[in-house]
Amino acid sequence: MSASSIAGWMATMNGNKTISFFDTQFERQVREGDFALNPFERLALPYLYGKILDLGCGLGNLSIKAARRGCAVLALDASPNAIARIKRVASTEKLSITAEQVDFDSYAIADMFNTVVAIGLFMFFPRERAIELLADAQAHVLPGGAIIVNVLVGGTTYLDMFEPGHYYLFSESELREHFRDWEVLEFRHDSFPAPGQTVKEFVTVVARKPQNPEG
Template sequence: MTIFDKEAKSYDSWYDTKLGNFVDKVERKCAFDLFLPFKGMKVLDIGCGTGNYSIRLAEKGCEVIGIDISDEMLEIARDKAREKNLDIKFYNMDVYNLNFEDENFDGVFSMAAFEFIKYTKKALDEIFRVAKTDGQVLIGTINKDSAWGELYMSNDFKENSVFKYADFKTKEDFNNIFPDNIVDINECLFIPPSIKPQDISVEKEEELSHSKRGGFICVLWKK
């Protein structure tokens, strides 16, 4: 059992809240403004959790393999894919030891998993190994240098959540890894975690983008 197994059944309930739903939308836009899937694209989804992005990629016509270290998360992902009649393969696998041949994937995609990956360069070395030449590599993660990062790193929050095991990153942390291959780095989630429900809006997100650091960053490399 991993630390994430006990989170599996309640994980998706966050997206049913007004804030969770909005966060999901802005993070998804941030990711797909950079990562450009195409029909038949072979994609590895790292830290796939309950399969939300694996399913979105498959619905865009991609051939998807999702990996995670939580069997409970993976079982939920399989159930959700079956309900949608999507042929997605899910495996329990560690990012540091990917059981795939070199240059196997047109794209490697990871959203909200690198918060829990301590050795970023080691993980990206393995990711780049399995990505094809000219393949896309997209990492989306909480920005340590933001109001959201401050919340997740606060003692009270860490005490009662899996974020006690997190290792948060900044844009600068990624700038030094395969710098010649970086295509772009985008930010989103400028609204703070303390925002009132009635203030959650695209307009507020846009307004704050001019003065606040984004709570979530997406980095795109091209191998």
């Protein structure tokens, strides 16, 4: 798997070193015109509808595809290059996308959405913040709406993209517990080889919020 593919799969996160690393990869992808959906985005696409929040949107490939299908998208990322690319496409094609550069260390969701997407984001934070971000995303899905979450999980041995001591690998059982009151539509584990005979272990969850959630 190429470095540019990894960058596309891992939405940006906190830590200046890490943001700089991925921003460089985004620059390369833009130069090469590499805007194909990755496997996680392809899995998410059929579930996207209505008003969408794309957390850690990267170059916006999924956001742009959804907007072309008539959705209204708020696309957020820490990378200035990624956000600049999305704004250019949205302006040229007159798409309903609002793209903003944000700091996910402190960002809090302010609106409700039919669909919330977070592909490759939450693992780039310490445990407390990772869980807080997940809970905030869940809380801002409208009843009957969907959330798509993709994270690296325990068993991952490729850690080069992380700030030392500034990441969290969820367990599969932990993710299932976070979605125990939701209708789980997809729960998929994918393994990918990485440099140095290491491995990346991903879990992708697609879940629908109950129409009448408790609390």
